[in-house]
Amino acid sequence: MNVAVALVIVLAILAIAYVGVELLGLAFVFSVVLPYVAVAVFVVGFIYRIVKWAKSPVPFRIPTTCGQQKSLDFIKQNKIENPSSRGWVIVRMALEVLCFRSLFRNSSAELTEKGDLAYQWEKWLWLFALVFHWSFFFVIIRHMRFFTDPVPGFVTLWEKIDGVFWVDLQQLYLTGVLLLVGITFLFIRRVVIPRVRYISLVNDFLPLLLIMGIAITGLMMRYLTHADISAIKELTMGLITFHPVVPEDLSMVFYAHLTLVCSLLIYFPMSKLMHAAGIFMSPTRNMANNNRMERHINPWNPEVEVHTYEQYEDEFRDKMRAVGLPLEKDI
Amino acid sequence: MAKLPKPAELLKIDYKPPETGWMDTPVEFKPGTYSYAGKPESLNLIGFPNPRTWQPTDDDWQLPENWQEIILDGLRDRLERFRSLKLFMDICVRCGACADKCHFYLGSGDPKNMPVLRAELLRSVYRKEYTLAGKLMAKMVGARELTLPVLKEWFYYFFQCTECRRCSVFCPYGIDTAEITMIARELLNLVGLNIDWVMGPVSACYMKGNHLGIQPHGVVDSFDMALDDIEDITGVRLDLSFNRKGAEILYVPPSGDVFATPGTYSLMGQLMLFHEMGLDYTLSTYNSEGGNFGLFTSNEMMKRLNAKIYAEAKRLGVKWILGGECGHMWRVINQYMDTMNGPADFLEVPVSPITGTRFENAKSTKMIHVTEFTADLLRHNKIKLDPSRNKGIIATYHDSCNPARAMGLMEEPRYILDHCVEWHEMPEDTIREKTFCCGGGAGLGNDENMEMRMRGGFPRANAVKYVHEKHGVNMLACVCAIDRATLPPLMRYWVPGVEVCGVHELLGNALIMKGEKKREENLRFEPLQNLEDEVAEEDANV
Numbered sequence A: 001m002n003v004a005v006a007l008v009i010v011l012a013i014l015a016i017a018y019v020g021v022e023l024l025g026l027a028f029v030f031s032v033v034l035p036y037v038a039v040a041v042f043v044v045g046f047i048y049r050i051v052k053w054a055k056s057p058v059p060f061r062i063p064t065t066c067g068q069q070k071s072l073d074f075i076k077q078n079k080i081e082n083p084s085s086r087g088w089v090i091v092r093m094a095l096e097v098l099c100f101r102s103l104f105r106n107s108s109a110e111l112t113e114k115g116d117l118a119y120q121w122e123k124w125l126w127l128f129a130l131v132f133h134w135s136f137f138f139v140i141i142r143h144m145r146f147f148t149d150p151v152p153g154f155v156t157l158w159e160k161i162d163g164v165f166w167v168d169l170q171q172l173y174l175t176g177v178l179l180l181v182g183i184t185f186l187f188i189r190r191v192v193i194p195r196v197r198y199i200s201l202v203n204d205f206l207p208l209l210l211i212m213g214i215a216i217t218g219l220m221m222r223y224l225t226h227a228d229i230s231a232i233k234e235l236t237m238g239l240i241t242f243h244p245v246v247p248e249d250l251s252m253v254f255y256a257h258l259t260l261v262c263s264l265l266i267y268f269p270m271s272k273l274m275h276a277a278g279i280f281m282s283p284t285r286n287m288a289n290n291n292r293m294e295r296h297i298n299p300w301n302p303e304v305e306v307h308t309y310e311q312y313e314d315e316f317r318d319k320m321r322a323v324g325l326p327l328e329k330d331i
Numbered sequence B: 001m002a003k004l005p006k007p008a009e010l011l012k013i014d015y016k017p018p019e020t021g022w023m024d025t026p027v028e029f030k031p032g033t034y035s036y037a038g039k040p041e042s043l044n045l046i047g048f049p050n051p052r053t054w055q056p057t058d059d060d061w062q063l064p065e066n067w068q069e070i071i072l073d074g075l076r077d078r079l080e081r082f083r084s085l086k087l088f089m090d091i092c093v094r095c096g097a098c099a100d101k102c103h104f105y106l107g108s109g110d111p112k113n114m115p116v117l118r119a120e121l122l123r124s125v126y127r128k129e130y131t132l133a134g135k136l137m138a139k140m141v142g143a144r145e146l147t148l149p150v151l152k153e154w155f156y157y158f159f160q161c162t163e164c165r166r167c168s169v170f171c172p173y174g175i176d177t178a179e180i181t182m183i184a185r186e187l188l189n190l191v192g193l194n195i196d197w198v199m200g201p202v203s204a205c206y207m208k209g210n211h212l213g214i215q216p217h218g219v220v221d222s223f224d225m226a227l228d229d230i231e232d233i234t235g236v237r238l239d240l241s242f243n244r245k246g247a248e249i250l251y252v253p254p255s256g257d258v259f260a261t262p263g264t265y266s267l268m269g270q271l272m273l274f275h276e277m278g279l280d281y282t283l284s285t286y287n288s289e290g291g292n293f294g295l296f297t298s299n300e301m302m303k304r305l306n307a308k309i310y311a312e313a314k315r316l317g318v319k320w321i322l323g324g325e326c327g328h329m330w331r332v333i334n335q336y337m338d339t340m341n342g343p344a345d346f347l348e349v350p351v352s353p354i355t356g357t358r359f360e361n362a363k364s365t366k367m368i369h370v371t372e373f374t375a376d377l378l379r380h381n382k383i384k385l386d387p388s389r390n391k392g393i394i395a396t397y398h399d400s401c402n403p404a405r406a407m408g409l410m411e412e413p414r415y416i417l418d419h420c421v422e423w424h425e426m427p428e429d430t431i432r433e434k435t436f437c438c439g440g441g442a443g444l445g446n447d448e449n450m451e452m453r454m455r456g457g458f459p460r461a462n463a464v465k466y467v468h469e470k471h472g473v474n475m476l477a478c479v480c481a482i483d484r485a486t487l488p489p490l491m492r493y494w495v496p497g498v499e500v501c502g503v504h505e506l507l508g509n510a511l512i513m514k515g516e517k518k519r520e521e522n523l524r525f526e527p528l529q530n531l532e533d534e535v536a537e538e539d540a541n542v
Helices: A002-023 A027-055 A086-099 A124-146 A153-162 A174-192 A194-199 A202-224 A229-240 A252-270 A272-281 A309-322 B040-046 B067-081 B083-090 B103-108 B115-130 B132-141 B148-158 B166-170 B177-190 B196-208 B216-234 B263-277 B299-316 B327-341 B370-379 B401-405 B411-420 B447-456 B458-471 B481-494 B503-510 B529-541
Strands: A107-111 A117-121 A165-167 A170-172 B249-252 B320-323 B367-369 B394-398 B475-478 B499-502
Touching: A002 A027, A002 A202, A002 A252, A027 A229, A027 A252, A027 A272, A027 B083, A086 A272, A117 B458, A124 A153, A124 A174, A124 A229, A170 A174, A174 A194, A174 A202, A194 B115, A202 A252, A202 A272, A202 B132, A252 A272, A272 B083, A309 B216, A309 B299, B040 B196, B067 B083, B067 B115, B067 B177, B083 B115, B083 B177, B103 B447, B103 B458, B115 B132, B115 B148, B115 B177, B148 B177, B166 B177, B166 B401, B196 B299, B216 B263, B249 B299, B263 B370, B263 B481, B263 B499, B263 B503, B299 B327, B320 B327, B320 B370, B327 B367, B327 B401, B327 B481, B367 B370, B370 B411, B370 B503, B394 B411, B394 B458, B411 B503, B447 B458, B447 B481, B458 B481, B475 B481, B475 B503, B481 B499, B499 B503
Parallel strands: B249 B320, B320 B367, B394 B475, B475 B499
Antiparallel strands: A107 A117, A165 A170
């Protein structure tokens, strides 16, 4: 049900693009206005969300420790999994963000027929998540070609590496294919594993389908319809230099691709996709476990009522005296 | 009280999600799987709202008229005060990596025990109130109104989480269900929804200084009994002091170790060690509790109980504080105490008077863990041990959740075990940061909740069973007083033949004391096996 709703939304986006461009002739709206709006929403929304999180303080230092603490000098501290200084927190965060360290811990627990729990190797989610995210990153790097003139060295260099394989006399960009492979795995997993399907909402299927659509239309343009790259670059350079022009030769597949990308940009800040920024602010990961070494300040540390020793002694003075406990006021 | 099903019965776990979606599957308060409600007299003592006599199975929970408003205001307020909450409400992608990491999910198959879904119970209301999509599209985007059935679901499942943080180890964003549960329990407390096994200890601890509500003379008596036992076993009479001004160290054990076996054995081991080292320390009756059930109530209540430790250290004029073997107590001391009730500028950085080791890792809180203290003594060869007295004991070590995942105290207790006893690790996936909860933490270790405890404790017990069968393990050592209360029934149920002990019990058995008589019994008054062997040898020689 939820997957169907998400699919309908994506198809509706495509239908709107088709009607708008082909039937109503709103090429300018879809190639210029929408991209500007999408980027503006993305940038403003992204910052807004971060500021909104940042406005709430971090009252307590609550890292999840995943290794030995710093204590006695003959006991080896696990500085990465249980950092006690800022430098090692950065290492921990880098591993988390770049290598998905925590997801790599994943295992699957199964109840055997004998009634025992068996923990099995399960790194597929980690592997495909990593493949998907890194591919997406490099695909974006390659797209820098459309927004720069001359194209910077790192982009052309990466194109060489990425396109090391040739198929049918043309360069095959690995990351483009891997992006689709990764996202497809994540989608299938969500549909096939019963408990994951059970928790999945429209908001979980929608970004998957949007990105699948983006990847498919992108691959189509490159390998099947052979889009007019110079026309596209004319458009993108116009956009980036704020002198927008709408070339004649843009295909419908391109409009589909662009509209889906814009939809993703608009959707991004209001969705769970903000995990991309949120992970940097997660207090269980980005804080050092140095609570006993350095005091952490809670800006709203509340005044609370406590039961004082004086109250306690007043209540139990006779009983305390009877067993010889020292008293503050022996009355 | 509900009858507990047989283990084979309990193991028929169905992991297939129900036909109905989770929002359309109402909660069922099945006997044996929930805790009784907090009593009005407990709530009155600490000034908590809506004290009344009620039970979760009642149709009418006797809530205040405007309970929705109270909770939603409370949620808004906490979103402004806790970045963790705001973030954890927003960034979960529902990848499901946490699902089979929760002991309650593994033991029950109930999808709402998957950490992701437990959090969604709160998130769904958050989305309805605070997101545009939630307001417009509701169910499809996982948003719903806060209704009475939703509230009942919150109560059931947020008191079916032991705040063990295992899921947060595996979450790619570090989303910590313990944090969500803690805040959800704060919200529930705003309208008087809490459980007796938490509120009883909290109010007792507030008024009398310990969870069991033992009065000062009772505390002294309990220690005297421990001293009598030590004298019977070792022939050495220890001298204790209470509320003594000018002592160097304030020692704060969890009260569970003072009043109930097998914790008392571990406490005896510690007292014997301190005596042998000639430690200048005192105990407090006002603060006769290291544990803090406020942690399972609200951050304010945690602070109110925790305040006593520094207050008493200041009044007595000690130099530093030594804490006993307790799990959640160390989450409070490591992650909250200094922030809440510090700075402890009236104390000194802890220095072991025996080895001279300066505990730089506690230079701000001025409080160290007893296994840190003992491991340091062992390292410096300050303790004479005869490990053969632990002969016949084959131990394994259970990392208690909080020392493992909210502190990283992992090697210190192991170092002590290495010196005292033959022991074997449980499988990799079940120890250290991946350790499994006993099933009864965070206030859920009550008898009425026994079926859920056995279910939640199953992954832990099953790992013990593995080493029990493989290495003949018959002793489960740990550093947590709740463990020592909850693991014995768990072992009796799943792995009969395995006892539970504190690390310092094994140290106490092995500890050679000046002037002691020839030991014939261990701290449990059981005959020592190494003696039986000696006798057998002598017989053979004759």
